[in-house]
Amino acid sequence: QLQLQESGPGLVKPSETLSLTCTVSGGSISGTNYYWGWIRQPPGKGLEWIGSIYYSGSTYYSSSLKSRVTISVDTSKNQFSLKLSSVTAADTAVYYCARRAGWDWYFDLWGRGTLVTVSS
Amino acid sequence: QSALTQPRSVSGSPGQSVTISCTGTSSDVGGYNYVSWYQQHPGKAPKLIIYDVSKRPSGVPDRFSGSKSGNTASLTISGLQAEDEADYYCCSYAGSFTSVFGGGTKLTVL
Numbered sequence: 664q665l666q667l668q669e670s671g672p673g674l675v676k677p678s679e680t681l682s683l684t685c686t687v688s689g690g691s692i693s694g695t696n697y698y699w700g701w702i703r704q705p706p707g708k709g710l711e712w713i714g715s716i717y718y719s720g721s722t723y724y725s726s727s728l729k730s731r732v733t734i735s736v737d738t739s740k741n742q743f744s745l746k747l748s749s750v751t752a753a754d755t756a757v758y759y760c761a762r763r764a765g766w767d768w769y770f771d772l773w774g775r776g777t778l779v780t781v782s783s
Numbered sequence: 784q785s786a787l788t789q790p791r792s793v794s795g796s797p798g799q800s801v802t803i804s805c806t807g808t809s810s811d812v813g814g815y816n817y818v819s820w821y822q823q824h825p826g827k828a829p830k831l832i833i834y835d836v837s838k839r840p841s842g843v844p845d846r847f848s849g850s851k852s853g854n855t856a857s858l859t860i861s862g863l864q865a866e867d868e869a870d871y872y873c874c875s876y877a878g879s880f881t882s883v884f885g886g887g888t889k890l891t892v893l
Contacts, residue, residue, distance in 0.1 A: 702884075709786065709872060709884060709885065709886040709887040710829065710874075710884040710887070711786075712874075712881070712882040712883065712884060715880070715882075723879070723880035724881075725881065726881070759828060759829075763882075767817070767834065768815070768817035768819070768875075768876040768882065769817070769819035769834035769835070769874070770819070770821075770831060770874070771831050771834075771840065773830075774828065775828055776828055
């Protein structure tokens with residue numbers, strides 16, 4: 664059974680770069696028609712799509728975060744990663760990794776999420 | 784990519800039906816049949832309950848149904864049960880390989 668698990672520092676200082684990794688277990692990222700994405704949720708607020716990546720490396724980002732976001736994939740480790748630069752307190756959120764079918768537009772599998780707090 | 788508009792809260796008694804709306808534009812909800820809905824219980828990850836406007840994944844009760852008219856999509860929950868109390872989010876394809884979520888609706892089962 665495919666599972667996604669986020670990992671990374673729970674505390675990041677303002678102006679620094681937030682880095683998270685999503686490890687996919689129970690199946691392969693490579694050669695499958697799925698996109699792998701990041702979605703975040705500030706405390707007490709709604710969901711925000713950050714971006715997605717295909718195993719080949721094609722990336723798509725939210726226009727509001729595009730200047731600060733980089734999503735990459737490491738097929739040898741069955742992982743994909745998120746980097747968000749120049750963070751502020753507004754970037755404090757639970758960050759989820761999720762899978763989207765390549766032939767459709769819904770997120771059918773989610774990680775449990777990880778809280779990242781931006782604070783000095 | 785502005786967030787889709789959902790009511791902040793709705794409520795209903797057990798056994799009743801409730802409908803949650805999700806309003807976007809012709810560039811997202813109105814332009815594609817790629818609206819999905821997610822249920823989120825406190826402290827948990829969202830769970831897909833409707834995709835492609837009205838399709839239900841395996842295991843989701845048929846009490847959950849979806850529809851769309853113009854730029855507004857709707858989620859209807861019939862035969863409300865206590866465990867339906869949760870936050871609900873809509874999501875739509877917004878062109879150029881991007882997605883946009885709604886602001887979320889808190890459902891209270893009275």
